[in-house]
Amino acid sequence: MELLFLTQILLYFLGGASAFLFNRREEAANRLTHLSAALAGLVGTFYSLAILSGQKGFSLECGGFPETGPLSFTVDPLSAFFIFVISFLSIATSIFAIGYTREYQGKKRIPLLGFFYNLFLLAMILVVCVQNAFYFLMFWELMSLASYFLVVFEHEKREARRAGMLYLVMTHIGTSFIAAAFWLLFLHSGTFSFDAFHANAATLPPVLKNAIFVCALIGFGTKAGVIPLHIWLPEAHPQAPSHVSALMSGVMIKTAIYGILRFLFGFLGAIPPWWGTTILTVAIVSTLLGILYALMENDLKRLLAFSSIENIGIILLGLGMGMVFKSMGNSLYASFAIAAALFHTLNHAIFKGLLFLASGAILSKTHTRNIEHLGGLIRRMPWTAALFLVGALSISALPPLNGFISEWMTFIALLLGFEGEGVGVRFFSPLLASLLGLAGALAMTCFVKAFGICFLGEPRSPHTAEASEVSGSMKWGMGILAGSCFLFAFAAPWIVGMLGKIPESFMGSVPTGGFVRNASLLSPSGVSQISPLTVGLTLLLVIPFLIVTIRLILGKQSLRVGPSWDCGLPGLTPRMQYTATGYSKPLRRIFSFLYQPTRRVELEDEGHEILRTAERFESKISHVFDDWIYKPAASLISSLSQKAKQIQTGHIQLYLAYIFITLILLLLFGSRL
Amino acid sequence: MTKVFLSILQLLLLVFLAPSVSWFIKKMKAASQNRTGPTLLQVYFDLLKLFQKVMVVSKTASWIFHAMPYVLFGVTLVAAAMTPVVRPSSLLGFVGDAILFVYLLALGRFFLALAALDTGTTFGGMGSSREMTLSSLAEPALLLSFFALGYRTHTLSLEGMVSRLALESPVQLLFFASLAFGSLLIVTIAESGRIPVDNPATHLELTMIHEAMILEYSGKYLALIEWGHQIKQLVFLTLVANLFFPWGIGHGLGIAGWGASLMLYLFKVFFLALIIGWIEIHSAKLRLFRVPDLLMIAFVLAILSLLSQLMIGR
Numbered sequence: 001m002e003l004l005f006l007t008q009i010l011l012y013f014l015g016g017a018s019a020f021l022f023n024r025r026e027e028a029a030n031r032l033t034h035l036s037a038a039l040a041g042l043v044g045t046f047y048s049l050a051i052l053s054g055q056k057g058f059s060l061e062c063g064g065f066p067e068t069g070p071l072s073f074t075v076d077p078l079s080a081f082f083i084f085v086i087s088f089l090s091i092a093t094s095i096f097a098i099g100y101t102r103e104y105q106g107k108k109r110i111p112l113l114g115f116f117y118n119l120f121l122l123a124m125i126l127v128v129c130v131q132n133a134f135y136f137l138m139f140w141e142l143m144s145l146a147s148y149f150l151v152v153f154e155h156e157k158r159e160a161r162r163a164g165m166l167y168l169v170m171t172h173i174g175t176s177f178i179a180a181a182f183w184l185l186f187l188h189s190g191t192f193s194f195d196a197f198h199a200n201a202a203t204l205p206p207v208l209k210n211a212i213f214v215c216a217l218i219g220f221g222t223k224a225g226v227i228p229l230h231i232w233l234p235e236a237h238p239q240a241p242s243h244v245s246a247l248m249s250g251v252m253i254k255t256a257i258y259g260i261l262r263f264l265f266g267f268l269g270a271i272p273p274w275w276g277t278t279i280l281t282v283a284i285v286s287t288l289l290g291i292l293y294a295l296m297e298n299d300l301k302r303l304l305a306f307s308s309i310e311n312i313g314i315i316l317l318g319l320g321m322g323m324v325f326k327s328m329g330n331s332l333y334a335s336f337a338i339a340a341a342l343f344h345t346l347n348h349a350i351f352k353g354l355l356f357l358a359s360g361a362i363l364s365k366t367h368t369r370n371i372e373h374l375g376g377l378i379r380r381m382p383w384t385a386a387l388f389l390v391g392a393l394s395i396s397a398l399p400p401l402n403g404f405i406s407e408w409m410t411f412i413a414l415l416l417g418f419e420g421e422g423v424g425v426r427f428f429s430p431l432l433a434s435l436l437g438l439a440g441a442l443a444m445t446c447f448v449k450a451f452g453i454c455f456l457g458e459p460r461s462p463h464t465a466e467a468s469e470v471s472g473s474m475k476w477g478m479g480i481l482a483g484s485c486f487l488f489a490f491a492a493p494w495i496v497g498m499l500g501k502i503p504e505s506f507m508g509s510v511p512t513g514g515f516v517r518n519a520s521l522l523s524p525s526g527v528s529q530i531s532p533l534t535v536g537l538t539l540l541l542v543i544p545f546l547i548v549t550i551r552l553i554l555g556k557q558s559l560r561v562g563p564s565w566d567c568g569l570p571g572l573t574p575r576m577q578y579t580a581t582g583y584s585k586p587l588r589r590i591f592s593f594l595y596q597p598t599r600r601v602e603l604e605d606e607g608h609e610i611l612r613t614a615e616r617f618e619s620k621i622s623h624v625f626d627d628w629i630y631k632p633a634a635s636l637i638s639s640l641s642q643k644a645k646q647i648q649t650g651h652i653q654l655y656l657a658y659i660f661i662t663l664i665l666l667l668l669f670g671s672r673l
Numbered sequence: 674m675t676k677v678f679l680s681i682l683q684l685l686l687l688v689f690l691a692p693s694v695s696w697f698i699k700k701m702k703a704a705s706q707n708r709t710g711p712t713l714l715q716v717y718f719d720l721l722k723l724f725q726k727v728m729v730v731s732k733t734a735s736w737i738f739h740a741m742p743y744v745l746f747g748v749t750l751v752a753a754a755m756t757p758v759v760r761p762s763s764l765l766g767f768v769g770d771a772i773l774f775v776y777l778l779a780l781g782r783f784f785l786a787l788a789a790l791d792t793g794t795t796f797g798g799m800g801s802s803r804e805m806t807l808s809s810l811a812e813p814a815l816l817l818s819f820f821a822l823g824y825r826t827h828t829l830s831l832e833g834m835v836s837r838l839a840l841e842s843p844v845q846l847l848f849f850a851s852l853a854f855g856s857l858l859i860v861t862i863a864e865s866g867r868i869p870v871d872n873p874a875t876h877l878e879l880t881m882i883h884e885a886m887i888l889e890y891s892g893k894y895l896a897l898i899e900w901g902h903q904i905k906q907l908v909f910l911t912l913v914a915n916l917f918f919p920w921g922i923g924h925g926l927g928i929a930g931w932g933a934s935l936m937l938y939l940f941k942v943f944f945l946a947l948i949i950g951w952i953e954i955h956s957a958k959l960r961l962f963r964v965p966d967l968l969m970i971a972f973v974l975a976i977l978s979l980l981s982q983l984m985i986g987r
Binding site: 379396426457458523529539542565572576586 | 724725727728729730731732733735736737740743744746747748750751765767768769770772773775776777779780782783786787790791792793794795797798799801802803805806808809810812813814815816817820821823824827828829830888889892893897961962965972975976979980983984
C-alpha cells in the first residue's frame, strides 16, 4: 500500500519533470506529462479502492521541521475516499487532455501546462492525507497556487487575468480563516498534529469550539464556493483549460468538503445543534441560488460552474443532516446522511467532470462558449452529443443514472428528520426536501436548455456549422466518465456499503449494514427503498421491447422526410429558433424579485424617425450578493485606501521618518515583553 | 404467479382504460356546449388511425426526435406499473418509492422537451420552455404532498401508502388528507395539461404548451405520445383515487370480490374525471404567468397538510 502511494507521488514528480526535459518538444511533453498523470491516477484508484473495500490503511512519516512536528501522512477510509475521487477523475481528464492540449500547439507553452497540471494533482492528493496542520496549509496553498497558474494559463485574455486575481484574493481570504482555525486549535493542544487535535477534542471550551467552527466554515466554504462566498467560482472555473475546469469543479472544491468533515467530526468533539442548522441554511441557499443563476447563464462553462455551487449545496444538505443527527446522538441516521453526501461528492465529480470535458470538446471545435452561437451539433459531433446527454441526464438526477441515486439518498436523509426530536426538525427537513425537489426540477430545465440549444436544431453561427467530431483521446476521456455514470448507479448498493463504513473512522462505532440489503438501498428508518439495478434494467429493457413490439405489430412503415413546418411562410432560418435567453425568460419573470432584471433598448435614427439605422438591446440580471456585499466592500476598501494615500507624500525623508518611528515603537513594545 | 398475473392485468387495465377517461371528459365538455361529442370507440379509432398513418419527419430532426416517443411511452408504462390500481400492490412497486415515480415522469418530460427543440422551430422552443418552467414549479408541490402522506403512513412506497391509508377510518383520513388532496388535484391538472393550466383542445394558439411541443409529430409517434399522455393522466387520477379514497381496494375474495373492487375503482376514477371536467368547463385558461400562483397554492396546501399533522399528531 505505502509503496503504491509513493509510486503515485513519484509519477506526478516524473510527469512534472518531463515537462522540463522535453521543454522544446511539445508533443512529447504533452504525452508524457498527461500519461504519467493518468498512470498515477490509475495507481491511486487501485490502492484507495482496496482501502475502501476493507484493507487496512497506513501511515507514513518523513522528516519535517522540528518546530512543527513530523510531516506525516495517514490514509484512513476518509482520505482513501477522496484519493479515489481525485485519482479516478484524473484518469479521464488526463486522457482527454492529450487530445485537448493539441489545440494550444504552437500558440502556448504546453510543457508548462503539463507541469502545473501534475503539481495541482499532487497537491490535492497530499492535502487529503496529510496529518499535520502546518503541512496541510502548505499543500493547501500549493493546490491554490497551482490552480491559479492554470486559471491564468491563457493570460493574454483580460478576463483570465481578472478572474485569476479574484480567485487569488478570495482563496487567500479563505486560507487565512482556515489558518486561524488551526491556530485556535494549536492554542488549545500545543501541537500541529491532527492526532493531538483529535485527542484533545473533548476538552475544547465551547467558546473556542464555536469560534473554530465559524472560521472553518468560512475558510472551507470559500473553497467550496458556497453562497455568498462563491463569487470567484463562476469567474475562475471557466477560464482554465477545460480538463482543468473539470478537475477544479469536480474535485478541488471537494477538498473543502474533506476539510469540513475532518474538522467538524474529528477535531471538535460533540456537535451543538446550531451547527447543523447553520450548514443546512447555507446549503439550501447555495442549492437554490446556484441553480437559479445557472439557469440565466448563456456561457456554457459559467453555467456549469454555477451548477457546481448547486451541487455543493446538495452535498452540504446531506452533511448538515449528518450533523443534526450526530448532535441528537443518532449515529445510524448520521452515517446514512454522510454516506449520501459522500456518494453525491463522488457522483458530482463524475458527471460534472464529464460535462466540463464535453464543453471543452465543443469549445475546441467551435471556439465559443456562448450557447447562443451554437446549435445543431448533434449531427456534427454525435459522440460528444451522446456523452453530454448522459452527463445532462445524470446531473438532472434522472433515473437510472448515478445522480439520481445520490439525490434519492439526500432526499431520504432529509426525510429521516421525520423521526427527529421537536416539531422544528420534523417540519423543516421535509420542507428542505421539497426545495431540493425544486432545485432538481430547475436543474433539469437548465440542462434541457444547455443540451437543446447547443446540440439540437440548426447551427446559429458559421463556426458551429463547420464543427466536426473530436479526436479519439478526447472521446475516450469522456467515455470513461459516461460509462461510470451508469456503472456507479447500478453498483450503488455496494458503493454505499463501502461509504457507510467511512463515518466509523471519525464517529466511533456505527451500526453498519443498516441501509443496504440484497442490491437495494434502504432508508434506515424503513420508510423506503430503491433497487437501482432493477430500475436500470427495467428502463433499458422496456424501450427496446416497445420498439420491437410496435414494429412486429405494425410491420415496416414508410417515412417521409420534409422541412420543418414554417406556418406557411417559407424561409425558416436558424435565427428564428428559440434562443437560450428566450428559453429561460419565463423563469426570469417568475423569479424577477431575485434577478431584478433590467433591460435597455436603444434606437438610433439619424434624424429620421422612420428610418432607423441601428437598434441595440441589452438585458441583464443582478446577482444579489455581488450588489449587497461585494460592491459595498470594494468601495469601502478603495475609499479607505484613498484616505491612506494622504500619508504618502513622495518625500523620501518622510518615509525614513516612518521607518524610524516604527522601529522605535517595535523596540519599546519588544522590551516590555 | 397469480399475483404477477393480476398485476399485469391491472397494468393492462390502466393502459387500455386511459383513452376512455379522456373521452369521458371530452364528452362532458361537448354536452355542456350542446354538442353530441365523439362516441367511446372514436378515441380508440383515432389512435388506431394514427398508428397506421405514414409519418412525416422534419429533415432537421436527429435521433432524439425518433427516440422520444418510445422513451416517453416507456417511462409512463414503468410509472404505471408502479401504481396500485385495483389491488394495493403493483407489478414494479418493489423497485422504488414515490420519489422514483416523480423522477421517472421527469425523465419522460426531459426527452419531450428536448425533442421539441430538435426540429428548430419557434413553436417547439416555446412549448419546451413553458413546459419545463411550469413543471419545475409543480414538482415541489407534488413531492411535498407525497412527503405529507409519507409522514402519516411511515412509508414512501406507493403500495405501502395505499394499503396503510386503507386501514384508517374515513373521517380521520378525510380530515387529515384533504389539504394534500387539494394539492395533488392541482398538480394532476397541471401534469395532464388541462384547463386552467393548458388547453388540450387547442392547436396553433400562442397559449399552447403541450401541443406546441409535439407539433412536428405525426403517425405512430404521435399516437404513442397521445396515448402515453392519456395513461399519465389516468395514473395520476388513479393515485389520487387510491390515496384519498382507498376504501374497497383489493378485497380480493374470489371473482365477486375483484369485480366489486374493479367497479368501485372505475366509479372513483370517473368521479374524479367528473371533477376535472367540471373545473375545465367552468374556468377559463389562466394567463401563463398566473399559473405559478396556482402551483404556489398547491405547494402551500401541501405545507399546511404537513403542518397540521405535526401540530395535531399523526
